[in-house]
Amino acid sequence: xxxxxxAKVPAPEQPGAGRAYGALDRFFKISERGSTLPREIRGxxxxxxxxxxxxxxxxxxxxxxxxxxxxxxxxxQLVTATALTAAFTTLLMGVIGNVPIALAAGLGVNSVVAxxxxxRMSWPDAMGMVVLAGFVVMLLVAxxxxxxxxxxxxxxLRKAISIGIGLFIMLIGLVDSGFVSRIPDVAQTTVxxxxxxxxxxxxxPVLVFILGALLTLALIVRKVPGAILVSxxxxxxxxxVIEAVAKVPSWGLTxxxxxxxxxxxxxxxxxxxxxxxxxxxxxxxxxxxxxxxxVLLSCFxxxxxxxxxxxxxAKLTDAQGQMPGIxxxxxxxxxxxATGGASSSSATTxxxxxxxxxxxxxxxxxxxxxxGALFGVALFLTPVATMVPSxxxxxxxLAVGFLILANSVKEIDWADYxxxxxAFVTMVxxxxxxxxxNGIGMGFITFAVLRLAAGRxxxxxxxMYAVAAVFGFYYLMPALxxx
Numbered sequence: 001x002x003x004x005x006x007a008k009v010p011a012p013e014q015p016g017a018g019r020a021y022g023a024l025d026r027f028f029k030i031s032e033r034g035s036t037l038p039r040e041i042r043g044x045x046x047x048x049x050x051x052x053x054x055x056x057x058x059x060x061x062x063x064x065x066x067x068x069x070x071x072x073x074x075x076x077q078l079v080t081a082t083a084l085t086a087a088f089t090t091l092l093m094g095v096i097g098n099v100p101i102a103l104a105a106g107l108g109v110n111s112v113v114a115x116x117x118x119x120r121m122s123w124p125d126a127m128g129m130v131v132l133a134g135f136v137v138m139l140l141v142a143x144x145x146x147x148x149x150x151x152x153x154x155x156x157l158r159k160a161i162s163i164g165i166g167l168f169i170m171l172i173g174l175v176d177s178g179f180v181s182r183i184p185d186v187a188q189t190t191v192x193x194x195x196x197x198x199x200x201x202x203x204x205p206v207l208v209f210i211l212g213a214l215l216t217l218a219l220i221v222r223k224v225p226g227a228i229l230v231s232x233x234x235x236x237x238x239x240x241v242i243e244a245v246a247k248v249p250s251w252g253l254t255x256x257x258x259x260x261x262x263x264x265x266x267x268x269x270x271x272x273x274x275x276x277x278x279x280x281x282x283x284x285x286x287x288x289x290x291x292x293x294x295v296l297l298s299c300f301x302x303x304x305x306x307x308x309x310x311x312x313x314a315k316l317t318d319a320q321g322q323m324p325g326i327x328x329x330x331x332x333x334x335x336x337x338a339t340g341g342a343s344s345s346s347a348t349t350x351x352x353x354x355x356x357x358x359x360x361x362x363x364x365x366x367x368x369x370x371x372g373a374l375f376g377v378a379l380f381l382t383p384v385a386t387m388v389p390s391x392x393x394x395x396x397x398l399a400v401g402f403l404i405l406a407n408s409v410k411e412i413d414w415a416d417y418x419x420x421x422x423a424f425v426t427m428v429x430x431x432x433x434x435x436x437x438n439g440i441g442m443g444f445i446t447f448a449v450l451r452l453a454a455g456r457x458x459x460x461x462x463x464m465y466a467v468a469a470v471f472g473f474y475y476l477m478p479a480l481x482x483x
Contacts, residue, residue: 028098028364033316035363038225040100043362044370046229047102049388050356050396053176055378056254058082058105062346065114067123068282073270073344079382080266081345087375089336089348094368097329100357101310102371103336106349108435109298113346117279117291125279127341129288132276133295134338134347140300141330145463150304150330151322152461157443158308158321159411160423164430164439165309166404169352171431173397176390177209178252204242205251205391208235212395220399228360228396235392251389259383266379270344290482295337297474298437299347303333305436306350313404314358352436355400418454422447441471 025031030040059078066072086104093101109130117126140146153161174180179201180193196202201210212235219227239256242248248255280288307330311323318324333350340348357367378384414420426443430436448468451460 024366028366030364030366033363035361037366039361040364040366041370042226042229043100043357043360043367045357045374046232046360046396047100047351047354047357047362047367048371048374049229049232049393051102051104051351051353052374052378052388053254053390053393054086054104054107054351055079055083055375055382057107058110058345061107061110062114065118067118067126068121071123073123074267077267077270078345080268080379081270081343083375083378083382084266084268084271085336085340085343085345085348087372087379089332089339089372090368090375091372092335093329093332093350094365094372096365097325097332098365099307099311099316099323099329100314100362100364100367101307101329101350101354102357102368103333103348104351104375105340105345106299106302106347108302108437109295109349110346112294112298116294120287120291121279121282122275123344124273124275125282127274127344127346128276129279129292130295130341130347131274131338132292132341133299134334134336134341136292136296137300137334137337138331141327141334144327146300146304146330147327149463149467150308150326152463152467153308154419154447155321156412156416156419156423157426157447158312159408160426160443161305161440162309162312162408163405163412163423164427164443165305165352165355165436166401166408167427168401168430168434168436168439169355169397169404170401171434172352173394173401176252176397177394178203178206178391179209204246204248205239205389208239208242208389209391209395211235211238212392213398216395216399217402220403226360228356228399231395232388232392235395236388239389239392240387251391254387254389256387256389256392258387262381262384264380264382272342273344274342290477294474295347297470299333299337299349301437301440302435303330303350305430305440306352306354307333309352309404310350310354310358313355313400313407314363316363353397355404356396359396359400359403418450418456419447421450441474444468445471 021037030037059075059082063073063075063078082105089103093103113126113130117129178197180195181197183189183191183194196206212231216228216231219230236256243256311317316323336348340346412423422443425446426439429442430439444464445468448460448465451457
C-alpha cells in the first residue's frame with residue numbers, strides 16, 4: 001500500500017470535467033485524505049470483486065431453509081434482493097458517511113435468520129424481526145449510546161479488534177479458496193482443518209489461488225498501483241482459460257465460465273415482504289424479544305469491529321483511535337440492517353472485505369459509489385458479476401490481512417497483561433470461532449474481569465461493564481433455556 005504524498009491532480013483537457021472532478025474532490029475530500037480519483041475507483045472495483053460472492057452465497061444460505069409452513073424463498077428473487085440492497089446501502093454509506101466501507105447481507109446473521117427464526121415463523125415474520133433490530137440500532141445511535149460504547153473501548157483493544165479481523169479475513173480467504181478445508185465429522189478427528197481437500201494441494205483452482213497470492217504479494221512489494229485489482233483480473237482470465245481447456249470438475253461456489261447470456265432480468269418479488277410484529281404472535285413476546293436481541297447483538301458488534309478495523313486501516317481515525325463523524329456511519333449501518341430485512345435479504349452490515357479496497361488506496365466514500373454502482377449493474381449482469389471465482393478474489397484477503405497485522409500489532413501495550421491478554425483473546429477468537437462478534441464479546445468480558453482482578457476496576461468505563469454483562473447474558477442464554 002502506497003504511503004507517498006498524493007500527486008497533484010493534472011489539469012484536465014475538458015474544463016467541464018475539471019469542474020466535475022473539483023466538485024467530487026471537495027465533496028468526498030479525496031485530496032484532503034491523501035487519495036486520488038484513480039485510487040478510489042480501483043478501490044471500489046477491488047472491494048466489489050472481493051465481496052461479489054455474496055450475490056451467490058446469501059441466496060444459497062437463505063434459499064436452502066424453510067419457514068414453519070415449509071415455504072422456501074425463490075433463488076432468483078433472493079439474488080435481486082441481495083444485489084439491490086447491497087447497491088443501495090453501499091451508496092448511502094459512501095454519500096452520507098464518506099467512508100470506503102461497503103455493505104451487504106451479513107454472513108452469520110443470515111444463518112441466524114434461516115436456522116433460528118424462520119423455522120419458528122413465516123419468512124415475512126422473520127424478516128420483520130430483522131427490521132425491528134435495525135430500528136433499535138438506529139435508536140441506539142440517536143441516543144449516542146452506540147458511539148459511547150465504541151469510544152469506551154481502550155486503544156489497545158481497538159487495535160486487537162483490527163488484528164483479529166485481519167486474521168479472520170485471512171482464514172476466510174484460505175477456506176473460500178480451498179487452500180484449507182474443514183475435515184468432515186465422519187473422520188472422527190479433533191483436527192478441524194486440513195490442507196486442501198484431502199490433506200494435499202490438488203487441482204487447478206488451488207493453483208490459481210496460489211499464483212494469485214504470490215502475484216498480489218509480489219505486486220505489493222513492488223508498490224505497483226492497483227496491485228490487488230490487477231491480480232484479481234489476471235487470475236480471473238487465467239481461470240477462464242483453465243476452465244475452457246481443462247473442464248475442471250469443481251471450482252466451488254463460482255465456476256469461471258463466460259455466460260452464454262450475460263444479461264438477467266431482476267425479480268423484485270421479495271421487496272417489502274416483511275411483517276414487523278407477526279413473529280411475536282407465533283413465538284410469544286419474550287422469545288420474540290430474544291430473537292430480536294440475537295440479531296441486534298450480532299449486527300451491532302460485527303459492524304462495530306468492521307468499522308473500527310477498516311477505518312483504522314484507512315487512516316480515518318485520530319490519535320485516540322476515534323473516527324470523526326462516526327455517528328453518520330453508525331446510523332447508515334443501522335438503516336442498512338432494517339433495509340436488509342425489508343428487502344428479505346437478511347440484515348445488511350459492513351463488510352470486512354472493504355479492506356481490499358482500502359488496500360488499493362481507497363480513503364473516501366467515492367470508492368463506495370463505485371462499489372455500489374457495480375452492485376447496481378450486477379442486478380442486470382448477475383452471470384458476469386458472479387463469474388469471478390473465489391480463488392481469484394481471495395488472495396486479496398490474504399494480502400490485506402497481512403497489511404492489517406503489520407500496521408496494528410506493534411500498537412498494543414504487551415507489557416500490561418490486563419490489556420494484552422484481552423487483546424490476545426480478541427485476536428484469536430475471531431478466526432477460531434469464525435465470528436467477529438465472539439472475538440469482541442470474549443475480549444470485553446476478559447478485559448472487565450482482569451481489570452477487576454488487578455484492583456483497577458475504576459479504570460474500566462461503565463459502558464464496557466454494561467457490554468460485558470450483555471455478552472455474558474448472551475452466552476448464558478442456551479444454559480438458561482432462553483434460546
